[in-house]
Amino acid sequence: MLNISRFDQVTRFDLARTLAGRGRYWTTAYLVDGLLVDTGCAHTAPELLRALKDASLHRIVNTHTHEDHIGADGLLQRLHPDLEILAHPLALPILSDPRGKQPLQPYRRLFWCWPEPARGTPVSDKEVIETRHHRFQVIYTPGHSLDHVCIYELVQGWLFSGDLFVGGQDRALGAMYDIWHIITSLKRVADLPLKTLFPGSARVRKDPREEIRSKISYLEDLGDCILTLHDQGRYVRAITRLICGAPMPVELITLGHFSRRHLVLSYLGMNQV
Numbered sequence: 001m002l003n004i005s006r007f008d009q010v011t012r013f014d015l016a017r018t019l020a021g022r023g024r025y026w027t028t029a030y031l032v033d034g035l036l037v038d039t040g041c042a043h044t045a046p047e048l049l050r051a052l053k054d055a056s057l058h059r060i061v062n063t064h065t066h067e068d069h070i071g072a073d074g075l076l077q078r079l080h081p082d083l084e085i086l087a088h089p090l091a092l093p094i095l096s097d098p099r100g101k102q103p104l105q106p107y108r109r110l111f112w113c114w115p116e117p118a119r120g121t122p123v124s125d126k127e128v129i130e131t132r133h134h135r136f137q138v139i140y141t142p143g144h145s146l147d148h149v150c151i152y153e154l155v156q157g158w159l160f161s162g163d164l165f166v167g168g169q170d171r172a173l174g175a176m177y178d179i180w181h182i183i184t185s186l187k188r189v190a191d192l193p194l195k196t197l198f199p200g201s202a203r204v205r206k207d208p209r210e211e212i213r214s215k216i217s218y219l220e221d222l223g224d225c226i227l228t229l230h231d232q233g234r235y236v237r238a239i240t241r242l243i244c245g246a247p248m249p250v251e252l253i254t255l256g257h258f259s260r261r262h263l264v265l266s267y268l269g270m271n272q273v
């Protein structure tokens, strides 16, 4: 399933696999001035390809290598062999061998699945990607994954935030995420003069800095509570129940890969990153 919308000079593609007549677990790609930011998942790659048929596409940049953000990279590069795919240096082995380097749990295979391999070009922190009318700075923002970057347009104040910021108050976390690095990365982007935020899913935000700052406060307060309870000798299971509340459907769907327990473990530095 694919929905297209426009925000100023930015075209937004919302992409999700259709199951039982509904799009499930949407992710978002953006096209601006010939630069495609992320490419959705493998299931929706043919739809994105059709949508881009008449578009001017010069380069791709990936915010990170989770399979719901790199799904059409390989297909697009196979059709356009000169198409450059920019990504964090740690992303390159995963792009070139997704099946070998990124094991997927059953829920990830169902909703997103492995993409075709692709050939990436590394970008460094603060490197500027030039398009015809814009300059985009790469900002390393690890935490959600080690290879996560945000893309910041220097004049317009646009931030393409990938999965670093999608809003909401987290009560669960992925098994491989690092919550302290997420907080540090959020602080890094909150200091920028942002005007519009384009997240990897969820709605576009105008003037997003206050919302990012309140998310940082929420996450820091949560961390204080968890560390205090841990210092008092409470077990992880008890802290999870006290701080994160009732079990969540996502824990069942992901068989615990995305869970309240992983959020607590990450604050305690006990998550496997």
Ligand SMILES: [Zn+2]
Binding pocket: 064, 066, 144, 163
């Ligand atoms: Zn992700």
